[in-house]
Amino acid sequence: MKKTLALLAITLLLITNIFAQTIQSPDGQLQCIFELKDSIPYYSLTYKGKPVLYSSKLGLTIANGPSFMTGFISKDQQTSSFSETWNPVLGEVKSILNNYTELSVKLSQPRHNREMLVRFRLFNDGLGFRYEFPQQKNLNYFVIKDEETSFSLNGDHKAWWIPGDYDTEEYNYTTSQLSEVPSLFDKSYDGNASQTIVPMALQTPLMLKSGDGVYINIHEAALIGYAAMHVELDPKSYTLKSHLTPDAQGNKGYIQTPFNTPWRTIIVADKAEKILASKLILNLNEPSKIANTDWIKPVKYVGVWWQMFCPGQGSWSYTDIDNVHLGITDYKNLPPNKTHAANNTNVKKYIDFAARHGFDAVLVEGWNEGWEDWFGKSKEFVFDFVTPYPDFNPTLLNSYAQQKGVRLIMHHETSSSVTNYERWMDTAYRFMVNHGYNAVKSGYVGNIIPRGEHHYSQWMIDHFNRAITKAAQYGIMVNSHESVHPTGLNRTWPNAIAAEAARGTEYETFGGNNPDHTTILPFTRLMGGPMDYTPGIFQTRLDYYQPGDTRYVKTTLVKQMALYVTMYSPLQMAADIIENYERFPDAFQFIKDVAADWDDTRILSAEPGDHIIIARKAKGKDDWFIGGITDENPRTSNVELGFLDSNENYIATIYEDGKDAHYITNPQKYNIRKLAVTNKVKLQQKMAASGGFAISIKKASREEINNLKKRRRN
Ligand code: NOJ
Ligand code: CA
Numbered sequence: 001m002k003k004t005l006a007l008l009a010i011t012l013l014l015i016t017n018i019f020a021q022t023i024q025s026p027d028g029q030l031q032c033i034f035e036l037k038d039s040i041p042y043y044s045l046t047y048k049g050k051p052v053l054y055s056s057k058l059g060l061t062i063a064n065g066p067s068f069m070t071g072f073i074s075k076d077q078q079t080s081s082f083s084e085t086w087n088p089v090l091g092e093v094k095s096i097l098n099n100y101t102e103l104s105v106k107l108s109q110p111r112h113n114r115e116m117l118v119r120f121r122l123f124n125d126g127l128g129f130r131y132e133f134p135q136q137k138n139l140n141y142f143v144i145k146d147e148e149t150s151f152s153l154n155g156d157h158k159a160w161w162i163p164g165d166y167d168t169e170e171y172n173y174t175t176s177q178l179s180e181v182p183s184l185f186d187k188s189y190d191g192n193a194s195q196t197i198v199p200m201a202l203q204t205p206l207m208l209k210s211g212d213g214v215y216i217n218i219h220e221a222a223l224i225g226y227a228a229m230h231v232e233l234d235p236k237s238y239t240l241k242s243h244l245t246p247d248a249q250g251n252k253g254y255i256q257t258p259f260n261t262p263w264r265t266i267i268v269a270d271k272a273e274k275i276l277a278s279k280l281i282l283n284l285n286e287p288s289k290i291a292n293t294d295w296i297k298p299v300k301y302v303g304v305w306w307q308m309f310c311p312g313q314g315s316w317s318y319t320d321i322d323n324v325h326l327g328i329t330d331y332k333n334l335p336p337n338k339t340h341a342a343n344n345t346n347v348k349k350y351i352d353f354a355a356r357h358g359f360d361a362v363l364v365e366g367w368n369e370g371w372e373d374w375f376g377k378s379k380e381f382v383f384d385f386v387t388p389y390p391d392f393n394p395t396l397l398n399s400y401a402q403q404k405g406v407r408l409i410m411h412h413e414t415s416s417s418v419t420n421y422e423r424w425m426d427t428a429y430r431f432m433v434n435h436g437y438n439a440v441k442s443g444y445v446g447n448i449i450p451r452g453e454h455h456y457s458q459w460m461i462d463h464f465n466r467a468i469t470k471a472a473q474y475g476i477m478v479n480s481h482e483s484v485h486p487t488g489l490n491r492t493w494p495n496a497i498a499a500e501a502a503r504g505t506e507y508e509t510f511g512g513n514n515p516d517h518t519t520i521l522p523f524t525r526l527m528g529g530p531m532d533y534t535p536g537i538f539q540t541r542l543d544y545y546q547p548g549d550t551r552y553v554k555t556t557l558v559k560q561m562a563l564y565v566t567m568y569s570p571l572q573m574a575a576d577i578i579e580n581y582e583r584f585p586d587a588f589q590f591i592k593d594v595a596a597d598w599d600d601t602r603i604l605s606a607e608p609g610d611h612i613i614i615a616r617k618a619k620g621k622d623d624w625f626i627g628g629i630t631d632e633n634p635r636t637s638n639v640e641l642g643f644l645d646s647n648e649n650y651i652a653t654i655y656e657d658g659k660d661a662h663y664i665t666n667p668q669k670y671n672i673r674k675l676a677v678t679n680k681v682k683l684q685q686k687m688a689a690s691g692g693f694a695i696s697i698k699k700a701s702r703e704e705i706n707n708l709k710k711r712r713r714n
Pocket of ligand 2: 170481482500504506
C-alpha cells in the first residue's frame with residue numbers, strides 16, 4: 001500500500017509538473033512567487049511576510065486558436081538584478097532610481113508547439129509583470145478574446161474607485177469596502193459621464209487599503225498596441241480579473257508577434273505617502289525616444305476657456321448654435337455671436353495678461369469653424385483644424401504673442417471623429433508649425449468614429465500613441481483630453497506633457513467635483529502621469545455671473561492655489577477668467593510664483609480621500625513650495641520644514657484659509673502672512689472645510705530677515 005502511494009505521488013508530481021520560483025525585491029521586503037500548478041501559471045505576492053496577493057492566475061484566451069491558459073511546461077527561467085538612475089526631462093524629482101529583481105519564465109505549450117514568456121520585475125515599492133510573445137513558427141498572428149490575469153486580494157479592502165466604462169473616466173470617486181461595491185455600483189454612475197457601462201468592473205489605477213494598513217495600487221504601465229485594462233471584481237473572493245476594452249466586433253486585440261503586453265503593476269506600501277512617491281510605473285516604461293528634448297519645457301498658461309463654462313461669459317461658436325439648427329449654413333454673413341470668445345481683441349487681452357504676469361502660453365478654444373453643430377451627432381466631418389473663424393487671425397495673433405514672449409496653445413477638438421482627425425493630422429500639425437504653435441490641447445468628446453470603437457480599445461490606443469509620436473516629429477507637445485488613462489508613457493514620449501483622462505475642473509459646472517476628489521486623484525489617475533486638472537478658480541460661485549445660479553466650485557479659493565503643488569503636472573493652467581485674478585492680486589502672486597517642474601518632492605502627509613500635503617523644490621532653484629488640501633472636513637496639520645538646508649534662513653509666505661472660511665458659505669476668505677523660517681520650524685496649518693494652504697519659501701539674507709521682523713513689530 002505504502003509503495004503504491006509513493007509511486008502515485010511521484011507520478012502525480014511528474015504529470016502536474018509543479019514548478020515554483022521565488023524572487024525578492026532589492027530590500028527583501030517584497031516576495032513574488034511564480035508557480036506552475038497542473039500546467040497552469042500562477043503568481044503571488046507577499047509584503048513583509050504577509051500576503052498581498054494569494055496565488056493568482058495568469059494567462060489569456062484567444063478568439064481564433066487555443067488559449068494561453070493551460071498545458072504549459074516551464075522551459076527556462078532567468079533571474080537577474082538591475083539598477084540605474086535616470087533623469088526625467090520634466091518631473092517631480094531630478095533623478096529617479098530604477099532598481100529591481102527580474103524573473104523571466106519561458107513557458108511552452110508542447111501540444112501547440114508555442115512559447116510565451118512572463119517577465120516579472122520586483123521593485124522595493126511593488127511588482128510589474130507582462131506577457132511576451134516571441135516570433136515563432138506557430139504564432140505569427142492571434143486575436144485576443146480576453147486577458148485572464150487575476151489579482152487575488154487577501155481581504156475585503158477599502159477601495160477608492162470609479163465604475164467601469166469603455167469611454168470615460170470623468171467620474172467622482174466612491175469610497176467603500178470591496179464587498180460594498182455591488183450595492184453602490186449603479187449609483188456610482190452619476191448620469192453625467194457614463195457612456196459604456198461595464199458591469200462590476202472598476203477602472204485603474206485602483207487604490208486599495210487593507211484592514212491592517214497596507215496600501216495597494218493596481219494599474220498598468222507602457223500601454224502600447226493593446227486595449228486598456230479595467231478590473232472585474234468578484235466581491236465574494238475579493239479577486240480582480242483583467243478586463244480589456246473590446247473593439248467594434250467584441251475582440252480585444254489583434255496581435256502580431258513579436259509582442260509584449262503592457263505591464264500589470266501592483267504598488268505596495270505601508271504608508272500612503274510612499275504610494276505617491278512611487279516611480280514604478282515610469283520605471284517600467286522605455287527611456288525617451290526623443291533625442292533632442294530641449295524644446296520640451298514646462299508650461300504655465302492662461303486661456304480663453306473658463307469663460308465658456310460661466311453663464312453669459314463666452315461661447316465656442318462664432319454664431320448662435322440655433323442658426324445651424326434652423327438650417328442657416330451661411331453663417332459667415334451673420335453678425336458674430338456677441339459672446340464668441342476666441343476673437344482677436346479678447347485673445348490679445350489674454351496675451352497681454354500672460355506677458356505681464358510671466359505665463360508661458362495662452363490656450364484659445366473656439367478658434368476654428370465647426371462649433372455651431374459639433375456635439376453628439378456622430379457626424380463624420382465637423383472640424384478641419386485649419387480654418388479659423390473670421391474674427392480670429394492666427395498669423396497676427398501668433399506674431400503678437402511671440403513679440404511678447406508668449407506662445408499660443410492650439411486646440412483640436414476632434415468630436416471623436418477620429419478617422420477625420422487622422423486624415424487631417426499632418427495638415428493640422430503643419431498648420432501649427434507654420435503659425436508658430438508648439439503645443440496642442442486635443443479632445444475626444446462623444447462617441448468614437450469608427451463607430452463601435454471605444455476610447456480605450458486597441459485602435460484608439462494606437463491612435464493616441466500615433467498622435468503623440470507624430471507630434472514629436474513636428475516639435476509639438478500634446479495635452480490630450482478624454483484620452484485613455486496614462487501609463488507612464490511620458491518617460492518615453494516627454495512631449496506627452498499632460499492629459500486629462502479624469503474628472504477635471506470643468507465638471508464643477510456640470511454636477512460638481514466632490515470635496516474629496518483632489519485628495520483621491522493623486523492616488524488614482526495621477527499614478528499614470530500628469531493631469532491637466534485646470535485649477536486656479538478664484539471666483540468659485542457662479543451666481544457672480546448670473547444671479548440665482550446655484551453652481552459652485554466645491555473648494556475654497558486657497559485650496560485652488562494648493563492644487564498647483566498637490567496635482568503634479570509640468571503643464572499647469574491658471575484657469576479662471578483673468579479679470580478674477582485682478583480682483584485678488586495678492587493671492588494670485590502664488591500662482592505666478594509656483595513652479596511646474598521640480599528637482600525634489602517630499603510627500604509630507606497623505607491619506608486618500610482625506611488630505612494631502614506635499615513640498616516641492618523648483619527646478620534649478622532654492623525655492624520650495626508646499627501645498628496642503630483637505631476634504632469636506634476642516635483639519636489642522638503639522639508641517640515640518642526639515643527638508644530645508646540647515647544653517648540657512650528662509651522667508652515663508654503662507655496663504656491660508658481665513659477665519660470662518662468654508663467652501664460653500666465663505667470660500668474667498670483668506671490670509672497671507674510672511675514668516676522667517678529655518679529647517680527646525682514646525683508649522684501648524686489650519687485648513688477649512690474643503691480648504692487648504694499654499695506656502696512659498698525662499699532663501700533670505702540676514703538683512704531681509706531683520707527687515708521682515710522689524711515690519712512685523714511695527
Ligand atoms: C472637454 C474638455 O475637457 C474641455 O476642456 C474642452 O473645453 C471641451 N471638451 C471642448 O473641447
Ligand atoms: Ca473632459
